[in-house]
Amino acid sequence: xxxxEQNSGPLSVPEGAIAxxxxxxxxxxxxxxxxxRQYSGKxxxxxxxxxxxxxxxxxRFTAQLNKASQYVxxxxxxxxxxxxxxxxxxxxxSGYSTLTFGKGTMLLVSP
Amino acid sequence: KAGVTQTPRYLIKTRGQQVTLSxxxxxxxxxVSWYQQTPGQGLQxxxxxxxxxxxxxxxxxxxxxxxQFSNSRSEMNVSTLELGDSALYLCASSSGQxxxxxxxxxxxRLTVL
Numbered sequence: 636x637x638x639x640e641q642n643s644g645p646l647s648v649p650e651g652a653i654a655x656x657x658x659x660x661x662x663x664x665x666x667x668x669x670x671x672r673q674y675s676g677k678x679x680x681x682x683x684x685x686x687x688x689x690x691x692x693x694x695r696f697t698a699q700l701n702k703a704s705q706y707v708x709x710x711x712x713x714x715x716x717x718x719x720x721x722x723x724x725x726x727x728x729s730g731y732s733t734l735t736f737g738k739g740t741m742l743l744v745s746p
Numbered sequence: 747k748a749g750v751t752q753t754p755r756y757l758i759k760t761r762g763q764q765v766t767l768s769x770x771x772x773x774x775x776x777x778v779s780w781y782q783q784t785p786g787q788g789l790q791x792x793x794x795x796x797x798x799x800x801x802x803x804x805x806x807x808x809x810x811x812x813x814q815f816s817n818s819r820s821e822m823n824v825s826t827l828e829l830g831d832s833a834l835y836l837c838a839s840s841s842g843q844x845x846x847x848x849x850x851x852x853x854x855r856l857t858v859l
Contacts, residue, residue: 666844666845667844667845667846669847669848671850677852678834678836678850678851678852678853679789679836679850680850681847681848681849684847686845723788723789727844727845729844729845731802731844732777732779732794732796732801732802732840732842732843732844732845732846733779733791733794733802733804734779734791734838734848735791736781736788736789736790737788738787738788739788
């Protein structure tokens with residue numbers, strides 16, 4: 636059974652701070668890792684994907700992957716109130732095109 | 747490029763009825779995946795269609811079915827609706843290659859009374 640675990644939160648950070656969102660996965664065959672952002676009442680929107688161990692940066696966002704520890708994280712620098720949303724971690728296993736999602740972490744950024 | 751479209755956006759049905767939801771993927775994408783999202787269970791995979799064939803299936807009862815047409819548009823059908831089928835139904839479009847990014851449509855909000 637493939638599982639993706641996230642802390643449900645809410646994670647509360649002040650505006651301008653770094654928000655750190657974490658995700659662990661159970662299947663060692665996992666090869667592709669995605670972070671989606673979902674605003675209340677809306678559909679998930681892709682933020683980043685990462686395939687290789689290490690860090691990947693895109694603007695204020697950094698995804699970090701550690702396959703040995705089966706851990707993937709998302710850092711949001713200079714957090715803004717508009718970043719307040721639920722962040723979903725998703726994993727694809729090698730040989731499959733389907734995604735397994737965590738239940739998401741709610742992030743609240745206060746002005 | 748136009749994004750993923752889903753129709754209708756909202757539906758209200760009663761128990762025992764059936765419903766058909768539609769999804770048009772991004773042009774050039776051949777894979778359509780369907781997900782059910784509820785507050786308690788999160789996003790759960792229903793099935794994936796690729797080139798008109800169901801390629802993967804999640805753990806949902808046979809009341810949930812789907813199909814894909816030659817233009818990659820997909821439909822999902824739920825028969826004999828139950829109260830617990832109330833959810834946001836999302837479709838996601840991708841090229842269908844292993845681990846490729848999936849792009850979500852706006853979803854269909856189904857309410858079963």
